[in-house]
Amino acid sequence: MGKTKKLIELDDKALEILEKQAKLQKRSLKNYLEYTLEDTAMRYSEPSEAYKKMMDDMLEKMENGTLETMPVSEVLKRYGREL
Template structure:
């Protein structure tokens, strides 16, 4: 995938906050901003075709009554928690 450079302007308070967060993650400010923006973009992107197909199958199985679901209490009881 190609890369594009963009110039952004942020106020000093924002930079200060982001620098603190970057240090907590042991990242440079530049790396932290790039990572955060890429992570956000991925969350906004459309699900993959494989995921959509899997979810359509799950919905179809649920509609036909073939899908067994468990409550959280049932799962905890089964594993002794």
């Protein structure tokens, strides 16, 4: 995936707020802005075909009564973690 540079203009107050958020996450302002914009873009993106197929298979198993599940506490225990 390529990269493209864009020039943006921000209100001074907005920039001040974003700088504080970047510091809280121990990121540079540039890195924080890039991360936030890329994360937001991914939320708008369409799920992959593989993910859609996996979900369709899970829904079909649920409708057929063949879906096997376990409590989250059991999953955590399996990996040596607790709630």
